[in-house]
Amino acid sequence: xxxxxxxxxxxxxxxxxxxxxxxxxxxxxxxxxxxxxxxxxxxxxxxxxxxxxxxxxxxxxxxxxxxxxxxxxxxxxxxxxxxxxxxxxxxxxxxxxxxxxxxxxxxxxxxxxxxxxxxxxxxxxxxxxxxxxxxxxxxxxxxxxxxxxxxxxxxxxxxxxxxxxxxxxxxxxxxxxxxxxxxxxxxxxxxxxxxxxxxxxxxxxxxxxxxxxxxxxxxxxxxxxxxxxxxxxxxxxxxxxxxxxxxxxxxxxxxxxxxxxxxxxxxxxxxxxxxxxxxxxxxxxxxxxxxxxxxxxxxxxxxxxxxxxxxxxxxxxxxxxxxxxxxxxxxxxxxxxxxxxxxxxxxxxxxxxxxxxxxxxxxxxxxxxxxxxxxxxxxxxxxxxxxxxxxxxxxxxxxxxxxxxxxxxxxxxxxxxxxxxx
Numbered sequence: 001x002x003x004x005x006x007x008x009x010x011x012x013x014x015x016x017x018x019x020x021x022x023x024x025x026x027x028x029x030x031x032x033x034x035x036x037x038x039x040x041x042x043x044x045x046x047x048x049x050x051x052x053x054x055x056x057x058x059x060x061x062x063x064x065x066x067x068x069x070x071x072x073x074x075x076x077x078x079x080x081x082x083x084x085x086x087x088x089x090x091x092x093x094x095x096x097x098x099x100x101x102x103x104x105x106x107x108x109x110x111x112x113x114x115x116x117x118x119x120x121x122x123x124x125x126x127x128x129x130x131x132x133x134x135x136x137x138x139x140x141x142x143x144x145x146x147x148x149x150x151x152x153x154x155x156x157x158x159x160x161x162x163x164x165x166x167x168x169x170x171x172x173x174x175x176x177x178x179x180x181x182x183x184x185x186x187x188x189x190x191x192x193x194x195x196x197x198x199x200x201x202x203x204x205x206x207x208x209x210x211x212x213x214x215x216x217x218x219x220x221x222x223x224x225x226x227x228x229x230x231x232x233x234x235x236x237x238x239x240x241x242x243x244x245x246x247x248x249x250x251x252x253x254x255x256x257x258x259x260x261x262x263x264x265x266x267x268x269x270x271x272x273x274x275x276x277x278x279x280x281x282x283x284x285x286x287x288x289x290x291x292x293x294x295x296x297x298x299x300x301x302x303x304x305x306x307x308x309x310x311x312x313x314x315x316x317x318x319x320x321x322x323x324x325x326x327x328x329x330x331x332x333x334x335x336x337x338x339x340x341x342x343x344x345x346x347x348x349x350x351x352x353x354x355x356x357x358x359x360x361x362x363x364x365x366x367x368x369x370x371x372x373x374x375x376x377x378x379x380x381x382x383x384x385x386x387x388x389x390x391x392x393x394x395x396x397x398x399x400x401x402x403x404x405x406x407x408x409x410x411x412x413x414x415x416x417x418x419x420x421x422x
Contacts, residue, residue: 011042012061040161055096059089083136091129118158208244270297295332303416315384323349343409391415
């Protein structure tokens, strides 16, 4: 209720204010102003307010407002001021009634129809005002020239209000779209992390299955030989089996999260690369580094392996961000090479020595430490290589191009077009 009253006050005040921006092309006290454009826009934009009540309140407020101005400026006596401005109130009354009868709000998605309806309502309301004005004052009769002028001003004011409404609506839709896009990117990044966990959870489940099978075989051998530890072997097999079942339930939950509704099952590789670079640009800014990111993609394909590629490229590019000291450059190039898609990530960091290249993909190996001297996990590139290998591809460090560190991800094209899996 309070919000509606606030909206009504905004419409009335805006109409009164813009109503003073006027011209008198027909002479006398009849005016053309921007007040009706503000009133029309208010009816379109604030769809929650009742149309007829708004029209009657606005018309009454306009009458009181203009009479008050006349009295304040000692421009006219009270009765004369009321007779001059009362026809304007009838304009707003009739405008609201016609607007409601023609159900103008039903045509918000059709700007041309809305503009024509608004022009018609404006024109007819002006005729009502002129008839009332002729009754209260000695206003001259309407001529064909005046008739044509009413029509022109009605069209101009109506399409101005409709154009403003659509302009603001488009801006709002774009703002909502940007927020939605940011939310989708955030969900994709979350899903990318979940993908990594699911990838290694599935790998662990295979190992758990093998351990369960071997434990049970051990139990059978011990039981055959009547060994005292045969129950222990059976217990181990049962516990491992339970761990596997729990892992399956966790994997099912993660898979459901990854396949969230609203997220596209396919994404153009060019958009995916842009997403990676944009995310890591924010990461560099968070670390206080001035890094120039450039990328080029000569591949016009879409992939189902969104989270696999995001995981790999994010790991490699994020490592490049962390390797650069304070400022530098990172370049991502994507191109086709026969039946492979090649992703090249180059950075202007300190480089990787020949000895270190043999170790960077080993689990736990790291050269990164935080401010307290704690080492990072050292599994990022290990994860990335494991995912690339699951796609029958290769992740390797090539010889530096000058002072550039060069990581290359080479994946068969058909692997990036296969059905999505966790």
